[in-house]
Amino acid sequence: MTESLVTARGLTKRFGDFTAVDAIDFDIPKGKAFGFLGPNGAGKTSTMKMITTVSPITEGKMTVFGIDPMVDGRSIRKRLGVVPQEDNLDLELTVAENLYIYGRYHDMKKSEINPRIDDLLEFAQLSDRRNSQVEPLSGGMKRRLTIARALINDPDLIILDEPTTGLDPQARHLLWDRLYRLKQGGATLIITTHYMDEAEQLCDRLVVMDQGKIVAEGSPRDLIQQYAPREVVELRFHDGQKDDAVLKLDGLSHRSEILADRVLLYTDDADATQDGLHQRGINPEQVLVRRSTLEDVFLRLTGRGLVD
Amino acid sequence: MTTLSRSLRYAESEVIAYRRTWRGTVITSFVNPVFFLAAMGAGLGTMVDGGTGWNFSVPFITFVASGLIAANGMQNGAGDGSFPVMAGVIWRKNFFGTITTPLGPTDIIWGRLIWGIGRLFFTLLVFAVISYFFGALELGPATLAVFPGVLTGVAFTAVITAWTLTQTDGRSLSTLFRFAIVPLFLFSGTFFPISGLPDWLQPVAYVTPLFHGVELTRKVALPGATDVVTSIPVWIHIVYLGAMTAIGIYLSIRLLDKRIRP
Numbered sequence: 001m002t003e004s005l006v007t008a009r010g011l012t013k014r015f016g017d018f019t020a021v022d023a024i025d026f027d028i029p030k031g032k033a034f035g036f037l038g039p040n041g042a043g044k045t046s047t048m049k050m051i052t053t054v055s056p057i058t059e060g061k062m063t064v065f066g067i068d069p070m071v072d073g074r075s076i077r078k079r080l081g082v083v084p085q086e087d088n089l090d091l092e093l094t095v096a097e098n099l100y101i102y103g104r105y106h107d108m109k110k111s112e113i114n115p116r117i118d119d120l121l122e123f124a125q126l127s128d129r130r131n132s133q134v135e136p137l138s139g140g141m142k143r144r145l146t147i148a149r150a151l152i153n154d155p156d157l158i159i160l161d162e163p164t165t166g167l168d169p170q171a172r173h174l175l176w177d178r179l180y181r182l183k184q185g186g187a188t189l190i191i192t193t194h195y196m197d198e199a200e201q202l203c204d205r206l207v208v209m210d211q212g213k214i215v216a217e218g219s220p221r222d223l224i225q226q227y228a229p230r231e232v233v234e235l236r237f238h239d240g241q242k243d244d245a246v247l248k249l250d251g252l253s254h255r256s257e258i259l260a261d262r263v264l265l266y267t268d269d270a271d272a273t274q275d276g277l278h279q280r281g282i283n284p285e286q287v288l289v290r291r292s293t294l295e296d297v298f299l300r301l302t303g304r305g306l307v308d
Numbered sequence: 309m310t311t312l313s314r315s316l317r318y319a320e321s322e323v324i325a326y327r328r329t330w331r332g333t334v335i336t337s338f339v340n341p342v343f344f345l346a347a348m349g350a351g352l353g354t355m356v357d358g359g360t361g362w363n364f365s366v367p368f369i370t371f372v373a374s375g376l377i378a379a380n381g382m383q384n385g386a387g388d389g390s391f392p393v394m395a396g397v398i399w400r401k402n403f404f405g406t407i408t409t410p411l412g413p414t415d416i417i418w419g420r421l422i423w424g425i426g427r428l429f430f431t432l433l434v435f436a437v438i439s440y441f442f443g444a445l446e447l448g449p450a451t452l453a454v455f456p457g458v459l460t461g462v463a464f465t466a467v468i469t470a471w472t473l474t475q476t477d478g479r480s481l482s483t484l485f486r487f488a489i490v491p492l493f494l495f496s497g498t499f500f501p502i503s504g505l506p507d508w509l510q511p512v513a514y515v516t517p518l519f520h521g522v523e524l525t526r527k528v529a530l531p532g533a534t535d536v537v538t539s540i541p542v543w544i545h546i547v548y549l550g551a552m553t554a555i556g557i558y559l560s561i562r563l564l565d566k567r568i569r570p
Contacts, residue, residue: 082408101321105409
């Protein structure tokens with residue numbers, strides 16, 4: 001069995017009467033990318049804050065590298081790289097200085113830090129920005145710099161809270177590429193996201209969180225197989241025709257989801273389902289056939305979409 | 309790493325940042341105090357000294373310069389305890405990043421104070437030397453008076469850091485300066501002896517922190533000029549400012565921990 005870097009049992013975080021994380025169990029194996037997927041407010045960030053030892057555990061047990069964060073958080077943080085949800089770069093410093101001060105916080109010597117900065121700037125594709133101020137950098141560049149900063153101490157575990165939220169598609173793909181390289185280099189990653197495609201692209205294993213609880217766990221493929229049939233037929237209707245059509249859908253698919261703007265039919269055979277639509281005289285304005293994704297899994301598990 | 313070495317690491321990052329931001333501090337730290345010295349001490353001073361109301365052993369500009377060392381300490385110390393702290397927890401949130409490294413809230417507070425002490429020393433020393441060139445103070449005592457000036461500044465940094473950590477809106481900082489720092493600056497004995505205040509207001513002045521800073525600084529800067537200071541023993545000023553510093557640090561650490569490690 002692979003070694004677990006983080007183990008949690010009954011992990012709970014409460015703020016007053018509000019339970020942000022509700023007695024969750026998980027094991028994060030070494031050398032894998034582990035995802036926490038869920039909508040805003042599901043408790044992902046609170047869980048990350050407990051792992052990074054910056055938020056006390058209310059109840060339950062957790063170890064990170066075998067250490068209790070409530071006893072010796074500092075020894076844990078020495079070996080962590082943390083990319084927070086909001087960039088908190090030092091805007092007064094240059095790109096290189098932002099990395100330098102974190103190297104110093106990690107008790108590294110100047111002679112160790114400088115070559116490391118060169119490598120990390122290259123990795124983050126920021127070498128030509130070395131002496132730039134941080135403020136005018138694009139969102140994607142700031143994000144990559146934040147990731148580079150998290151890597152300054154060559155961490156054993158890298159925690160990324162919503163790494164691509166707010167980035168344009170091009171910047172996202174570049175970031176995914178960098179994270180994929182880290183993974184291939186053998187790093188252990190913890191990624192929170194509310195993007196299904198991100199979880200599918202990056203995570204070997206993931207848990208789906210909703211309202212502080214873990215509602216499913218597995219590899220992206222397992223979860224799709226378990227909770228969503230292979231294909232989805234998405235139907236869009238002209239105004240007012242949806243309700244009539246819905247009444248005639250019975251038996252065409254394993255399951256259907258009636259959303260405000262469209263109807264989703266989950267099926268193992270999209271062609272047969274489409275034939276069935278014609279036979280029953282259902283004529284949607286638009287029909288789209290696609291593979292199931294984690295979004296569908298989430299919809300199945302919680303009855304709600306991911307990004308409201 | 310010990311708390312001290314971690315705090316020094318934090319202070320080091322402040323030094324690096326200061327290399328980029330010092331220009332913005334030149335006016336408040338160095339130019340404004342000299343304007344006050346020139347306008348109040350030298351300008352107003354010629355009229356005060358020529359008049360009949362100023363019956364003290366030192367010229368008016370000397371009196372003002374010695375008080376300004378402490379007042380300048382307060383201004384800089386208060387600035388250091390407010391805006392950068394608000395930036396760390398609200399505007400830029402960099403404290404939240406710092407605590408994901410081996411550093412913790414305690415190291416941030418001590419690191420900021422260590423840095424603040426260094427900056428206060430430099431700022432007040434420059435002012436002391438300028439006062440010497442104005443002919444307002446003697447170089448030796450003025451240099452020694454930098455120490456109580458720094459103590460005054462640190463006491464304000466500590467307490468105002470704690471206060472800032474209870475605030476959720478940056479606008480409260482301008483309220484602080486308008487309604488606390490400016491009145492203290494004007495009425496704590498920097499520009500005229502407390503005895504010039506109405507009788508009922510004098511006890512109020514005696515309990516204000518800047519009064520103790522100004523008195524202590526003046527007692528060091530103007531040895532022998534017993535007619536421009538009160539007879540309150542020096543140790544009372546030191547204990548007052550020391551206690552203010554200690555309480556401020558204690559509360560700052562607790563409040564910062566609560567704020568950034570919820």
